[in-house]
Amino acid sequence: MKNINSYRVFERNNKEPNKEGDYVLYWMQINRRFHYNFALEYATGWANKLNKPLLILEAFSCDYPWATERTHTFVMQGMKEHIEYADRLKLNYVSFVETESGQYEKLLKQLASKASLLVTDEYPVFIMRKRNEKYPLEMDMPYITVDSNGLIPLGFTEKDPYSAYLFRKIMQKNFVEAFTNPPKKAPLDELRNKKKIKLPGSYFENLPNGRDSLSNISETVSGLNINHNVGAIEWHGGRQAALGMLGRFTKDNLLEYDEKRNNPDEKKTSNLSPWLHFGKISEYEIVKAVLEHQPKDWDLDKITYNNGSTGGYFNGNPNIDGFLDEVITWREVGFHFAHHREDYDQFNSLPDWAIKTLNKHRDDPRKWTYSYEELENAQTHDQLWNAAQSQLRRDGIIHNYLRMLWGKKIIEWTPDPETALQYLIDLNNTYAIDGRDPNSYSGIFWCLGRFDRAWQERSVTGKLRYMSSENTRKKVKLKQYLATFGNQKELI
Template sequence: MKNINSLRVFKRNENEPNPEGEFVLYWMQINRRLHYNFALEYAVAWANKLGKPLLVFEALSCDYPWRTARTHWFIMQGMAEHQEIAEKEGFNYYSFLEEEAGEYPALFRELAAKSCLVVTDEYPIFIMRKRNESIPQTLDVPYYSIDSNGIIPMKMTDKAPYSAYIFRKTMQKQFRHCFEHPPKENPLADLQNRDMVQLGESVTQKYPDAKTAGRFSKEWLAGIDVDQSVKPLAIEGTRKAGLERTTQFLEFDLKAYDEERNDPDTEGTSRLSPWLHFGKISEHELVDHALRRQPRDWSRDTLKPQNGKRDGFFGGETGIEAWLDELITWREVGFHFAHHTPNYDQFESLPDWAQETLTEHEADPRPVVYTYEQLANAETEDDIWNAAQRQLVREGRIHNYLRMLWGKKVLQWTPDARTALDYLIRLNNIYAIDGRDPNSYSGIFWIFGRFDRAWGPERKIFGKVRYMTSDSTRKKVKIKEYLKKYARF
């Protein structure tokens, strides 16, 4: 375990390993991958140290906030892929799809009781954060959560970064050291004890694995208590699909990213966030692939901190530098902020100046006020906003540039900032396949001033918060074909 960066390890209780345990349990919660995974690597190291087999446990609750058929199916596809890999490569993997609330936590407790210790994924928000804070105190074995989220470990920052500029300064100072200590490509290759784990009928009959129970199907999904109106997407939730999209982006869109990412008609964005959110692909491998496409004379020796400035740190191709800043700085600032901010999803987590100005303008008359249902159904007077909402409902995403306008208009069309926050979080977390993510909370709260500064002139409703309009958007980006494409559901 000496190769594991200690900053990534969160020891959640003070229990000693159970020498009578049958296996080391790796509970795969959010970084749902078998490659480039620090948590899986840590679990393998413990299994080798104790001379025990390893059990990889992956499950899906039917009782989580904002659950939809869309999210469920995406996760299920990845679980089915893991099932096939486990059968082919011969390691212990147990998949479980919950049919009734309470089955999943009961199964976990039974597996934990049989284990020497538990290793799982560290994640700073949503149900994973709550589980990792509460469950360890109920167990008799050690519980470790491992940060495999990004390049810069969340423990490396001492407090929540106030802005992307501040976090970028840390990133530039620490990037090379962190990047040169990557996760192993295939940690399971190091596993020494490959004995098969026998859970016994008391477990397997009460909680049958997903394949045996015939649950990897849309027919099974149709009978589960999730929002069935939010349909599965055409994209697949497998690592294979994520890698295919990665190759397509790197080969055809990466070098032009800086010039084309903001134009909805061009669609020059990576569109990798679904697989990043569910951990199907690792940020480490994406950064490595991108840097390998730098000019031949580029070297890591050229990496010099730029005092937080975006341009100049990575150098080389401008498209590569722009994308890496989005992937590392803007993605990871959300993880670090949430790690240090338990109320990351509350109005009170905004900067003081933003809270003050929005509260001061709370009574300002709105040009129009829409209900949540009208917004969800794209029933507004603004054709750009309606198109963005239809894309969200249809494809589970909004073009990156239009997402900013989408949020700003909701602030303008709701009675107050707290209502706007509630609506945006609900719309995003229900429809976006990459919702319920630190990065998506960064995007939503940026609308209200997080990671931004006070702007002038002071305006009605917005106060000192940055202002955006549909008219200015039409002038800045190419949007004609986008409006045609999303003119209707």
């Protein structure tokens, strides 16, 4: 039987390794970490097999869709931390921040031209997906993508799961095997050839110096041709910040997670999505840390297959079991969906029932309609919605429960579902620090029916699950939230 991790490896062009190459190249595109990283582990394995040193390239482009100061600052903070780590360990590590379109691609191709083979991150959405489709055709050596995104390898599912229930069944059958075949904590410890790689100076001619760009991040960012209206957030983009967040969560909030997570005022969720998005922390280490808080007599033998139902699988503390369902099932169902569906960001990827009901109601009169700018500037009649949008603008995130309401209302307040979808994608991916992720598309398309079922029919939104601000105010604790993000005078 094949090892579960073999389903993580995608040979993209079936070329033979170049034995004359100077090194193995690991191109760190999205899983920006040196620990618990299957792709880095795989590249290290190849370097050892060919007795070559390993070159790691971590770069950042300036012309990607929805590029903002916010994203740039967060990513560059992480890269700066990496320089210090790489120097300490004397790694062959190149960090590079592009200031003009095309520089990144040129450098990548130059570095690849001297490599025996190239390993990079498998990722099912956004520019990484496009690059991983385009570059293998343009390169002469093996171009291999390795999936280090979640526990169940992307190559393990045969088609797009249309519901969380369906994916949960697969997860339940394979969790133990996946969890007991984890990525190595420090794969670079096993690298044998530590020779210093000398790169020709000509590769870097007319390019900004990566180290200089990162020494003063705000200055570098201010000179880039990106959106400067969306500024940096308080959270730091490095791995240390992610580990700190995980530590605080498991210590203070995990054991009340399921009970209180829907109440914005309780602040019981992990806040880990920004670092998960940029791969600063792996899902495996989160799951491992969380399982360490199960009751003392709990072990993997307590797990019982439960046919895809939410409860009755981990059989531990319900708060922990609830968190695991979010971070494994709900996180990964979106990755697997996008992996199998090139149209993951298109209206037509919605289930048939959702398309049918939205078409039936597309001409229903709307009580309110807002332009993109009105929504962006939190100028609607709905104080709670405006508060959620204000949180997104300021902090780059919306509390999960309110994120659902935020998405649902945009469908009601736009002239047609396609416009709603476009506004949702643009607002989310511009302002959210965890945006441009498979989960961005899961969340947005969930509002339009993906991974959901038909509910009672109403005007405009048809059979989509309905959410109202009035009910949300009754259901969840919002006093502090509204005091921070809403208009004080209108507090109820």
